[in-house]
Amino acid sequence: MNFRKLFIVSYCMLSMLSAHAFPQSKDSAQLPLRIAVVAPFYIDSAFSGNIYRLGNTKISKFFLPGLEFYNGINMAIDSLKKEGLNFEVSIFDLRKKGQSLQQLTTAMESSNYSLVLGSFGNATEQKALADYGNKNQVPIISITYPNDGGIVNNPFFYLLNPTWQTHVDALGGYISNHYNGKKILMVTKSGVLESKITNLVKQKSGSLIGNAETLVLPTIENATDTLRYFLDSTRENIIVCGSFDEGWAKHLIASLNNLGENYACTLVGLPNWSSMSEVKGKYSKNLQMVISSPFNYSKSDARMSRISDAYKARFYARPSDMVYKGYEAMYHFTRLLLSDPANFINAMSSSYAKVFSEYDFKAVSGSTPTPKYFENKKIYFYKYMNGELKEVSLW
DSSP states (O other): OOHHHHHHHHHHHHHHHHHEOOOEEEEOOOOOOOEEEEEEEOOOHHHHHTTEEEESOOOOOHHHHHHHHHHHHHHHHHHHHHEEEEOOEEEETTTTOOOOHHHHHHHHHGGGOSSEEOOSEHHHEEHEEEEEHHHHHHHHHHOSSOOTTTTOOOEEEEEOOOHHHHHHHHHHHHHHHTTTTSSEEEEEOOSSSHHHHHHHHHHHHHHHHHTTTEESOOOOOOHHHHHHHOTTSSOOEEEEEEOOHHHHHHHHHHHHHHTTTTOOOOEEGGGGGGOGGGSSGGGGGTTTEEEESOOOOTHHHHHHHHHHHHHHHHHHHHHHHHHHHHHHHHHHHHHHHHHGGEEEEEETTOOTTTTSSSHHHHHEEOOOOOOOEEEOOOOOOHHHHHHHEEEEOOO
């Protein structure tokens, strides 16, 4: 991938789209609805005014998620523009130097936004925009951050990327439905979160895992012999991982892949594994793997193929999942908003403008009648065989 070319082209486009309005469609006399997009772009770290500061040095990869997310947003805007839709978009950099979150949200209040789409880097950013949405009764959709960050009493906040509890809840049901009669081993490490994950998986899958062996590994390095002791060479082994620790997970994958020539193993992982290179190719060629995700990015999808081809033609690079997340969120929720502005907040789960994924937003109950927030409960499961994605199924 030509990171420098991708970065410079993306920045030039981004700098021109601080406030982007499109012509009004012929059949609409309405003023355009306004949509804000917020994400960490780090533009000031790479540019001084319009001068590119990094020269020929290698572009740090921490720039890429925000810019790829923006590129997806921009491609969706192009698609919506071709449909003659009437709206305005403003782009805000959450890491703009000299700008506090309070200054950002205060400045946004005068613009009368109808929707805010956010890719947040931490709970502080998410909470600041959630509070803005609650105060101004503007729907805030958190697209990529998988944590509620302690948000309560906020019926205008929508968590698209679910919490780990929602993933594990679905995981327990998936295991119960698909692996009845199989040999199941729960493998995890010591830790408070790991104990919570293990207990919830056992609870949601009932006796299937509740009665299964649980292996708590004090160290994952050189764990192949320990794992071999718990496996059965005469039947399929289902290994359920109970840790989000990516470094630990990589060692677990390597150990099971080494054992895979003599033991049939299916490793059930957690949602943050989807970005790990070890899930694909030679690192898992002797394994089957199952990973949960709220996003349905099947490479066989025709629209995804068209977006991928257009992206390669424009940026000379393959699109990452952040491109698809930006495109899908911008197209889906803008289309819903424009189709019925008065009822938009009650139609977040509608499939009317579905791009790739289905959503199922449910109120999360708190200590008061007002929901804490709304969370997407729709979960997909990716199945990998011999290092290749073979199936995406909806739970």
